[in-house]
Amino acid sequence: MDAYILSLTIFVAINVALALSLNLISGFCGQISLGHAAFYGTGAYVSAILSVSGVPFAVSFVAGGIAAGILGFLVGLASLRVREDFLAITTMGVNFLFVGFVRKQGWLGGEIGITAIPKPMSDAGMATLAWILVAATAFLLVAIRRSWLGTGFTMIAQDEQAATSLGLNVGRFKLAAFVMGTAAAGMAGVIYAHVAQLIVPDAFGFVVSISILAMVVVGGIGSIFGVILGAVLLTLLPELARFANDYKLLIFGALMVAVMLISPGGLAGAFQRLRAR
């Protein structure tokens, strides 16, 4: 396979994994997060530091996921204190804080970031790993949707107080959503760091969080198939049409506005309405 196509498939996979993991937190459990890139970045930075200092990739991979999950647990704790608008702003703040902190840390490479991250396997191997992560995340989401865990998430998303009064341990369920979603984002970050072999703070900034959110809402927040479609489309669009690359943010932004105005359920919602007709 062409090297360009191969690296493209890896980035598509990374974005699909990111979008699915955000969908778990924001779509399934209803906790709007505007800072998903902070967890993606945590996985990338932790694994990069470890790999550069000679730790085997398998260990870096797991450590990146765990580190992101721990940060996710802490932000999840915040979601027990603050709700809705306040939570959205808090998660946005976490993202700015992450970038603002990393940028000033000499041991994390500061503005220049971490370079010469060793590549653990061929591009084909990395692509396979990335798609395994996608498959595992998608499988987890399908399993959640069918289980009582998914029922609990839906209850929280639709009416937290009603869920509590029926005996749902809302706090633990929210934490579960945050930990699982952020750990998966961390693993996507590990793959990104080891494919790009170079990471800088801005690769995990607020704009990245918004791009991930755009994939989720364009695909259809809460829908598994829709979100996969949204992530694939929005990743490929700027690549397929050269002109679109220049207008990437314009297109992402306009799509977010248009989808909210026309079909807040995204592509999945639109399909559903067509089928219902």
Next chain:
Amino acid sequence: MFHLELLTVGLIQGAMYAMMALGLTLIYGLLRILHIAHAALFTLGAYAGVLAANAGLGLLPAAIVAVAIGGIAGPLVYVAIYRPLLDKPPYVALIASIGLLIALEDGFRLVFGPYGLSFDNNPWFITGWMIGGIYLNAVQAAIAVTAILSIAAFTWFARRTRAGVAWRATVTDPAMARTFGVEPDRVRIMSFAIASMLAAVAGVLIGLLNNLVEPTMGSIIAYKGLAIIVLGGLGNVPGTLVAALLLGVAESFGQTYLDQVLDRDAIAFLVLIVVLMVRPQGLFGKAG
């Protein structure tokens, strides 16, 4: 003396935040919308100002042009984007607002170029005075004066005019306001006009202060603005003003003493998160 200077610079920065955050909190109080796209109106105002000034108008007429454009564009955003979304869950308007901001910022970049525009002639930038051992240039002075005047004008408007009373009634109870002949939609349009005019003035002033107007000059301020209104206790006008000044000062000291650990722009969010964990309703919000 050094600390006094940090305090002054911080207060001026805070005054600028206050002008932005006042609009954000007005709109939140009225519609429960986190109006992130407010920053696009700030940037729009700055571009209008720099283009008008460079076309040969004086700085003051250019600022008036910018304010007029802001006053028209803000209500348009409400009518085109927010009004159709009022009955949807809150995240819908939030996402639309974020989308609008990044689309407009990219639009500014495409139309006006990525490197930004400077004022051909910026006399305020080079005029300055030593006051009590602290150097202030005319733009900084103008920011302080404009902020005080516009906040005073707003307070007068809200307390002493018919339109202001209608606005406050609509915030408290839209249905009740309607029975007294106040049309909530007109109040909302008016609020967007006022908020956006404030943002446009702030944009022109920041353009003058940095002598640069660039596409993304609004984003950091937009996000900080949200942190400020949350700190101030969403929808609480006096709380928002105090939070804005506090943040300006915290940043000016933080930039000096925390520079090794944390980026200046992250300070707002550090303060935000710490405060919210201790007081989830914000510094000046009511509990429950």
Next chain:
Amino acid sequence: MDLLKTTSLSRSFGGVAAVRNVTLAVKDRELLSVIGPNGAGKTTLLKLITGQIPPDTGRIELFGRDVTAVPQYARAQMGIALTHQIVRPFRGMTLGENVTAAMGHGHFNQPVASLFHRPGAADTARARELLDLVGIGHAAGRSASEVPLGYLKRMQIARVLATDPKLLLLDEPLAGLNYSEAGQIADLIVRLNEGGRTVVLIEHNLGEVLRISHRVAVLDNGALLAEGLPAEVIARPDVRAAYLGKEAG
């Protein structure tokens, strides 16, 4: 045995006492109604009992255990259930799904374990039975965001029954229902009570309250004014003054 006991329970909001010094016991299998004029503190009392808000002072015991510091969800898991005065359906679900969701109550404390269990046909069937019991089985497939209020009131009862509670707290379950619907729901409450569930009922429909209650407690201005047999309580002059006086004014 007292199933529920509050001791000197008080709670105020911004300096205004909503519930003051309320000591009240509910016996196993009792059907107790709490009545009183609007603003007497009835809903606040229920919120204190369920744990939605903490008391300023006082103690709450459930099933003989002090639960004053136990969070709301955990009290619900102990077997108390609340139907909300202002209906709180899961609006994105059908009525049937609302009730089925509550069938998962055995899994609501352990998110990780709950991933390995899923709602099955038995849960859906039981949910349908419960909706039949409250008289809206035919509407199981309708969305909770488009049915009339009466349906949501009934669905809420079915939904809490899915958690198999020992103590039912019903906050104005008859409000907004017409005469015959109210009678049906009141009869259902009696049947549930006779089936072994203890009931605390807050209700303005005095006719039904007097017809079905074992005992009545009257709240006025947040304080317990009287309690006893329905006919005796309602005959007391102070109750008539407090209750009817305010209703008229």
